[in-house]
Amino acid sequence: MNKYQNPFEYEQATTLPRDFVNQVFIEDHSFTRFIQSTRNVFLSGERGSGKSMTLLYNSLTFRESKKRTPVEDGTDYLGIYIACNTALTHKREWELFEDKDFPQIVSEHFMVLAIAHAIIQELTAVSSTYNLEAASELREDMEYILGQELKAGVPTLKALLLFLERESYRSQIALNALKHQEFRTTAFTFSSLVHPLLLALRRTEQLKKSHFLLLLDDAHDLNPFQKRTLNSWLAYRDRSAFSLKVAVADLQSYDFRTISGGSILEGHDFLVVDLQKPFQSPSSDFGKMAREVIERRLKVLGLNVSATDFFPPSQEFEKDLALYRESAQREAEALYPDSDDAKKRRDYVYKYTRSKYFQNRNPKSNLPPYAGIDTITHLSTGVIRNLLMPCYWMYDAVFSETSASEQNGIKQIPADIQSKVILDRSTRLWDWVEHSLASAIDNCTLEDAKRVYRLFDQLGVLFRDRLMKDTSEPRAIAFSISGWSDEFENLLTPVLNIARRAQLLYLRSGPAKDEGRRETYYVPNRLLWPIRGLDIVGQHARVSLRAKDLWAASNGTPFRSEGTSITQGGLFNE
C-alpha cells in the first residue's frame, strides 16, 4: 500500500511539518501585512480559524525553512513564535501565595523566560543567515545585563539558552516547593530581561535594523496576571525594537486591563484582525481563499486540479436546480414585468430558486445531495478547520475504497461520497451534542447540555419550517436576538456561551434594521443542518428571535413563527 498522506490534515498547526505549512499557507488572505508591521495586533478567531498558522508562517524558523529571505519578505521583521499553551503557563502554584505581589512577580518571571528563550531559539535556527556568533559584543552585553558569566566554551546563543534553561529549572524547583522568597530577588521582568536582550541584539551590526515581532499564540491561556502584564507591554509607546502580535480565541471576553489598572484601547494601542469570515459565497474573500487552500493542499500531492473539479457538485442536484431557476425566473418576470425591475427579478431568483428545490422534493425521498466545493465552503461557516475536516474524511473514504495501485491517482471525490461523508459528519455532530457535551465542555452541566441540544433542535425545526413555507426569506439560517432583559440575559447567555465554546455557534456583526447601526447576530455551525435536510447555503438574512423564545426553546418549547421577524442584509454591506 502507498504511504498514506491526507492533504487535508486539520490538526493544530504547531504539529504540522514546517515544509507543509510553508506550502499550504496563503499569505495574501491572512493579513501578513499587518503582522509584518510595527503595530501591535490582536488576531482574533475561534479554534481552527488559522491563528497559529498565521503566526508560525511569519516566524523566523518557518521563513528560514522556506528559504524566504529577508529581502523577499521586504523587511527586517524578525518573527518570534511564542506558544502560550505550554505546561509552564498552566502552572498554578501562584494561587497559593498569600502575598498579593508574588503572583504577579512569579507569573511575569516565567513568561519573560519563555519569551527570551523563544527569541534565542529562533535566532539559533537562523544563525548562519545572520552570523550572530561573530558578534562578540553580544556575549559581553548579556553578561553585563544578567550580572553573570555565560558558560565558557560554547557559542553565545547556546550559552544564553543554557542560562535561561537553568533559571527556568531553578525557579520551577523553588515554585513547586513554594519558596516564594527566592523570587523577590531573582525574578526577571520584561524590563530586566526581554527588552535589554532585544536592545543588545539590535546593537549588533547584523541586527541593527531589525524589528522583532513577538508572536504570542493562544494568549487566552495566559493567567490573569500574565494577561495584565502583556497588556502593559502593549501600551508601551516605543515600538522601534519590538511589537506584539497576540492571537486569542475570543476577543470579546479578553480582559484589556493593565497592571496599573488602566486599559489598552483598540486603535490607540493595537489593531484587531478578525480571522473569521461572515460570508462563504464563491465570490467572497473566504470563498476565494477556501478554493486556494484546497488547491494548494492538492498540489502537495502533485495534483494540479481545481477545487471545483476535485469536489464536483451532484449532477442530479445541478440539473434540478436549473429547472427551478427557470421556474423562479418566470415567476419573477410575471411579478416584476417593468424594465426597471431587473434587480427585483434577480433578488427573487436568488431568494427562491433553492427554496423551491427544497420545497418540491418528494417528502418520501432521501435527503438532498450535499456536494461541491461551494457546498463544502458554506458548510465551514467561515472557519478553515471546518472546511478541511469534511475534506479530510472524504479523501480518507475514497483512499480506503481505492486499490493500492490507484491510490496515488485520486483525482476527484465523487459527489455521492462527498454527500455521504457530510451526512455522516452531521449525524456525528448531533450525537456529540446530545450525548457528550456535558463531559466534553468545561463547566457545562448536564442540564446546560440538554438546553443546548434542545435549542439547536428547535432552531432546526424552525429553519426547516421556514424553508418549506413561502416566507419572505425562507433560507435564513442565522438569527439575531431581540427583547433582551436582565432575566433572560442571565438565563440565556450561559447557554449561548457553551454553544460558542463548543463551536456550535458563531458570532457575527451586521447592519441592524435601525439606520446605520450594527448588531450582533448568531450563526449556528452549518454542519448541523445537512442531516436535517436544510439548505446550508443560507441567504443574506437572519431571523429575529426573542430572548424569551430562545430560552423557552432551550427548554423544549417550539418557536412560533409569528414570534419571528426577518432582518435582511444586503449582499455587500456586511
Next chain:
Amino acid sequence: MNKVEVVVAVAGWEERFLKGLEHDIAAHQPETVILLIFEEYVELTRKNRDALTDQLTNKGITIEEATLRREPKEVWNTLRLTFSDARIAGKNILLDVSTMPREVIWWSLKFLQAIECNVDFVYHRPGSYSPDWLTRDTGEPRLVYQCSGISRLGQPTGLLLLSGFDLDRARRMIQYFEPSLILLGIQTGHQFDNQVKNIDPSKSLGARTSLAKTFDVDAFGPDWGFQSTLDAVHPHLKSHNIIAASLGPKVSALSLFRLHSNYPEIALSYAPSRQFNPEYSKGIGAPIEGTVLFWEVASDSLGYFPSTY
C-alpha cells in the same frame, strides 16, 4: 503491609464507602480515622457518616473530621494543615482511595511523603457501576499544585492519559493542552464490561491518531500498571514536557504519583467533575491493597540538565 495506625478516607455516599471502611477497621484496628468531608455532599454522605461514627465510637477509635469545599486551594490547604500535625509524622497510614478525588490522593501522598510516613493504600472496587453516566460537568483541566512538573523551555507538550470509561474527558484534555504527542494507556481486561466501554480510543480521537501512541496498561495488575506506563513514557521524557492524567481506574492515580515522584519533571493534571451520579455504584467488590512506593526506581530524572550545564 505495616501495622496501620491512621486511616484516611473521603466521606462517600456509595455503599462501598461504609462497607470498605468496615473492612479497613476490622483488618487493621487503627487508632484514628481521619475523615475528609466535602461540604457539597454533606447531606448526601450524612447517613454513611453517622453509621461510621457509631461504629468507631463503639470500638474506641478516634475520628477526626475535616470539612472542606471542593475548591483546589482550600483542599490543598486543609490537607496541608491536617498532615502537618506532629502526631501523624512518621506513622503508618492507610489511604482508602475508594471515594477519594485524585487531587486529594496526590496531595495526601505529597504531604505524607514529606513527613516520612509509611503509606499503604486500599481501593474497594464497587460490585458494579451504574450502566448510565458516572460523572458530568467536568471543570477545566488544571495542573496539580506542587505536582506541576518541571518544564523545559521550548519543548513541546506530551500528554500521558491512562484512559478509562470516559473518552470525552480524554478528548477534552487533548483539546485543552493541544499536545504534539499523546500516550494513551488502554486498560486491559474485562472489569465491568471494560471491552464495551473502553473501546479503542484512538479511533474516537479522529485525525489526531497520527499524534497518538497507545499502550496496554493493567491498573489491577501486580504493580498497578506502573512499569508499562513508565516504559511508554520514558523514551519521550527528554523530548517532551509530559503532562499525565489518570482517567481510568483509581489505582492508576497511584501509579502516576509514583511516576511523578521518580520523574518530577512529569506534571500531574486533573479535571474535576462537578456532578456525580448518586447511583454511581452498587455493592462492594474485592479490595486492591498495597504499599505506596515513592523512590524505588534508579532515577535518571532530569538527565538533560546537569549534562548540559
